Amino acid sequence: MNLINRIVLAFCVDPSKDPVSSHVLARLLASGAFAPGSAEVDGRAVQHAQLGSVRCDLLQLDDVLSHDYPRYAPVLNQQFGDADAVIVVNWHEGKNAPDPIFTVQTTGDMETGAFSPVDPVITRALFLAVEAQRQKAALGQFSTWMEATHWSGPMYGAESGKLLSLVKPSVIDLEIGSSPRAWSYPAAAEVLARALLTAFVAPEKPKLSLLGIGGTHFEAGFTQLLRDYGDTQGIAFSHLLPNHWLVAHRYELSTRLPDLLACARSIKGGVDAVAYHDNLKSSYKHQVQKLAAELGVPAFSHRKLRTPDIAELIRDARVES
Secondary structure: OOOOOEEEEEEEOOOOOOOOHHHHHHHHHHOOOOEEEEEEEOOEEEEEEEEOOEEEEEEEEOOOHHHOHHHHHHHHHHHHOOOOEEEEEEEEOOOOOOOOEEEEEEOEEOOOOEEOOEOHHHHHHHHHHHHHHHHHOOOOOOEEEEEOOOOOHHHHOOOOHHHHHHOOOEEEEEEEEOOHHHHOOHHHHHHHHHHHHHOOOOOOOOOEEEEEEOOOOOOHHHHHHHHHHOOOOOEEEEEEEOHHHHHHOOOOOHHHHHHHHHHHHOEOOOOOEEEEOOOOOHHHHHHHHHHHHHHOOOEEEOOOOOOOOHHHHHHHHHHHO
């Protein structure tokens, strides 16, 4: 049985709305891997490719998909509802954001407690493929990151994060950031195109799926674990819940525990452990322990996970409990 059967790639074709997407799109179409089908979205033919055992559908949209869920959700659900994920290729920007970067970001809204379903097979495959292509291209000035879970919809007119529930498949952002120079850098667009062509040809199931809680929006403690052990120890991160939104939305309260559980349960296959940042305040660490107990998994400081055998650490913790 295939780990992944169908992936949808979504590109905004308007450079005034998305300064990255069209650059990556041009390289994918020039690869010769895609051919037009009979279906159309926004008046453009849906392109198809067979990448290993995975069917890949490519959408060329008038707008950034995440900026207009009410418009695009019915199309996605009707034509691509069985997809394992929709990958939105776009740009990253933000005050004090690292630059230049590639980033993989899962979708969720911590204010409302709405989280898109996510498969760690896919997030891990994307991260490792981008990092491999970055190294192959010798782009030492760029780095590859897992970014905190969020959704840009509310910044572009969406009324509520609850709109995330409109789209059935998982939605993941794949971005170049965080400045105009990075967005238009030709070799960076080539890295993402090559990563998308290779990531799903022979994906592997992670040995260990982790939920990350705490830290910064770009938390080096979590990303470095994936850089160092994503391949060698088979770990995967998917949803990452940063400290600033934990505090802003009062995730230390008992009333927010159901939202933490909803986040964990949105991760396909469940999680093997919860990884929390060492600097979390005690009230949040207590909430993490409650979450882990409800899930029946151990919780560890991100520092403690820096070990040659994370699987053994998790097994020992389960025996002790």
